[in-house]
Amino acid sequence: MQWTSIVAIYFLVWVMTAFLLLPFGVRTHDELGVEKVPGQADSAPANFRPGRLMLRATVIAAALTALYVANYESGWITADDLDFAGIGRED
Structure with a gap:
């Protein structure tokens, strides 16, 4: 397998x-007990951490x-x- 294929699959x-x-x-602001900004959606996250998400995904x-x-x-x-x-079987 070529390295470019591995990078694309990754x-x-x-x-x-x-x-x-x-x-x-x-967690939402209500779950954490943090005050919301006026006009903010109730479902907006209060503790979104993109760095942690990227590290876990990596x-x-x-x-x-x-x-x-390895399977390939x-x-x-x-x-x-x-x-x-x-x-696909031929009997």
């Missing part, structure tokens, strides 16, 4: 991971990409293993 996994991590650990995406590349090189799980309906 970027895609990183973006997916970042979006999946967005709702975890975020670590998880690196691990998932490493697993993907070793062939642990192939497309035939994922054919549960038996559509």
Whole structure:
């Protein structure tokens, strides 16, 4: 596998991971007991930390990409293993 492919896969996994991590650990102003700014939405986060989110996404995406590349090189799980309906099999 070329290194550019690995970088592209890492970027895609990183973006997916970042979006999946967005709702975890975020609290509203009401939950934290902090005063709201006038006109602010009730669901607006009070403790959003983008640096922490990016760090978590980086670590998880690196691990998932490493697993993907290792599987690609070793062939642990192939497309035939994922054919549960038996559509691609010739009997």
